[in-house]
Amino acid sequence: MKNTKELIPACIETPRVATDAVIFAVIDGALKVLLIRIGRGTYEGQWALPGGLVRMDESLDRAAERILSEKAGVDGIYLEQLGAFGDLDRDRRGRNVSIAYFALVNGEEYLPHTIEYYSDIAWKDVSRLPELAFDHAKIVTTGIDRLRNKLGYSNIAYGLLPKEFTLTELQTVYESILDRPLDKRNFRKKIVGIGLVKETGKIRKSGPSRPARLYSFADRKPKMVDVL
Amino acid sequence: MKNTKELIPACIETPRVATDAVIFAVIDGALKVLLIRIGRGTYEGQWALPGGLVRMDESLDRAAERILSEKAGVDGIYLEQLGAFGDLDRDRRGRNVSIAYFALVNGEEYLPHTIEYYSDIAWKDVSRLPELAFDHAKIVTTGIDRLRNKLGYSNIAYGLLPKEFTLTELQTVYESILDRPLDKRNFRKKIVGIGLVKETGKIRKSGPSRPARLYSFADRKPKMVDVL
DNA sequence: GCAAAAGTGTTTAGACTACACCCATGC
DNA sequence: GCATGGGTGTAGTCTAAACACTTTTGC
Numbered sequence: 001m002k003n004t005k006e007l008i009p010a011c012i013e014t015p016r017v018a019t020d021a022v023i024f025a026v027i028d029g030a031l032k033v034l035l036i037r038i039g040r041g042t043y044e045g046q047w048a049l050p051g052g053l054v055r056m057d058e059s060l061d062r063a064a065e066r067i068l069s070e071k072a073g074v075d076g077i078y079l080e081q082l083g084a085f086g087d088l089d090r091d092r093r094g095r096n097v098s099i100a101y102f103a104l105v106n107g108e109e110y111l112p113h114t115i116e117y118y119s120d121i122a123w124k125d126v127s128r129l130p131e132l133a134f135d136h137a138k139i140v141t142t143g144i145d146r147l148r149n150k151l152g153y154s155n156i157a158y159g160l161l162p163k164e165f166t167l168t169e170l171q172t173v174y175e176s177i178l179d180r181p182l183d184k185r186n187f188r189k190k191i192v193g194i195g196l197v198k199e200t201g202k203i204r205k206s207g208p209s210r211p212a213r214l215y216s217f218a219d220r221k222p223k224m225v226d227v228l
Numbered sequence: 229m230k231n232t233k234e235l236i237p238a239c240i241e242t243p244r245v246a247t248d249a250v251i252f253a254v255i256d257g258a259l260k261v262l263l264i265r266i267g268r269g270t271y272e273g274q275w276a277l278p279g280g281l282v283r284m285d286e287s288l289d290r291a292a293e294r295i296l297s298e299k300a301g302v303d304g305i306y307l308e309q310l311g312a313f314g315d316l317d318r319d320r321r322g323r324n325v326s327i328a329y330f331a332l333v334n335g336e337e338y339l340p341h342t343i344e345y346y347s348d349i350a351w352k353d354v355s356r357l358p359e360l361a362f363d364h365a366k367i368v369t370t371g372i373d374r375l376r377n378k379l380g381y382s383n384i385a386y387g388l389l390p391k392e393f394t395l396t397e398l399q400t401v402y403e404s405i406l407d408r409p410l411d412k413r414n415f416r417k418k419i420v421g422i423g424l425v426k427e428t429g430k431i432r433k434s435g436p437s438r439p440a441r442l443y444s445f446a447d448r449k450p451k452m453v454d455v456l
Numbered sequence: 457g458c459a460a461a462a463g464t465g466t467t468t469a470g471a472c473t474a475c476a477c478c479c480a481t482g483c
Numbered sequence: 484g485c486a487t488g489g490g491t492g493t494a495g496t497c498t499a500a501a502c503a504c505t506t507t508t509g510c
Contacts, residue, residue, distance in 0.1 A: 060314030
């Protein structure tokens with residue numbers, strides 16, 4: 001673009017720009033993605049990620065926030081860019097490029113609700129995904145890779161948990177995402193040792209078993225830490 | 229975009245889509261980036277990354293390859309997407325989004341040459357960069373971070389070296405990029421131990437010192453390995 | 457024989473892994 | 484008193500870091 005002609009016609013042939021969001025939550029011990037079902041048009045009835053076109057007067061990050069808020073009712077959470085997806089055949093309706101974002105929410109607190117154009121919205125288990133429209137399967141895979149990776153060197157897991165939680169709950173989140181069991185003693189030693197979480201002093205009683213201590217994250221901003 | 233109206237006007241208001249490339253080389257023991265100087269227009273005389281508009285009939289990856297080839301004469305090298313940059317004020321000439329790529333070349337083999345629209349092209353030391361047009365300083369920073377990171381868990385350094393090289397040369401590349409000295413014995417032990425490189429059996433004599441064994445990369449395709 | 461770069465091992469400290477039993481509570 | 488999940492320590496192995504001298508060559 002640097003060296004194209006300087007005077008730009010109001011309208012130039014360029015791919016349209018959209019964003020799609022991969023929103024994760026851990027629910028019932030399983031990693032889930034928020035999917036919507038398209039209500040009309042070429043892809044009617046198919047599952048896809050929530051997304052939308054980027055407007056001329058908003059940055060990519062802002063567009064992602066707006067679309068997430070409008071189409072999935074999620075506000076004020078951590079959003080991170082996953083990358084741009086721009087293969088020629090990604091959308092049969094016309095040439096476009098999608099900037100994918102990924103986000104984490106606490107599955108207990110957030111209740112998805114369907115909106116206009118979407119005939120359905122639901123959490124789907126990543127290990128049993130339906131067929132997805134566009135190149136969204138690829139985007140989801142990229143998102144899962146990023147999430148797994150990031151879990152090992154950052155504190156992002158805070159996005160998936162309530163303010164207070166037990167170490168067992170935290171471990172379940174890690175195990176669900178990594179899809180493998182972790183040693184309880186080593187996990188607790190490490191997590192507490194690096195100061196990822198701190199004790200709240202509170203205790204939660206639940207059912208016929210020893211009550212658990214409640215912890216909270218030392219930081220609720222994205223931060224690099226050697227976790228695993 | 230999924231839930232916009234189905235029939236798309238031939239021309240819709242959307243940001244233009246471009247790509248820019250951050251091309252690295254290690255020359256004279258310093259990490260360098262390939263920059264061009266803009267020949268005309270709003271940003272005339274300023275330094276920037278080589279880039280260009282994405283066409284309607286090519287994917288992002290393909291556009292990046294084409295532009296790299298056309299504007300910097302670099303062909304057939306490893307290209308990796310860095311991410312999308314789409315702030316509102318990134319280009320004073322109009323709204324656009326740039327998909328940035330990063331690439332590595334062997335500074336000894338590749339000689340940059342100026343082309344149409346560019347008044348100059350040159351390797352610039354990353355520690356002494358001129359002021360850059362657009363948001364290219366941010367893109368370069370992202371590129372350097374990615375490169376440093378990747379050096380630690382992949383074999384990408386092969387892109388920066390000729391087919392055969394000495395272990396000292398390899399170490400210089402690592403040190404230039406990480407901007408810190410490495411222990412010679414530990415470096416060699418690790419690099420050879422993990423099988424990143426293999427001996428060619430050849431020896432290179434050069435000046436008044438002990439001749440050095442020549443090595444080559446075990447793999448010349450991107451691969452994950454725990455290097456540092 | 458000396459300057460210049462190549463090459464080579466050992467020791468130590470910290471991190472990761474594997475592993476099994478007692479504790480506090482509700483019913 | 485028993486079922487349920489919470490909580491704890493140690494020994495062995497591996498990896499990373501620190502560190503200094505000998506070798507081969509050209510001149």
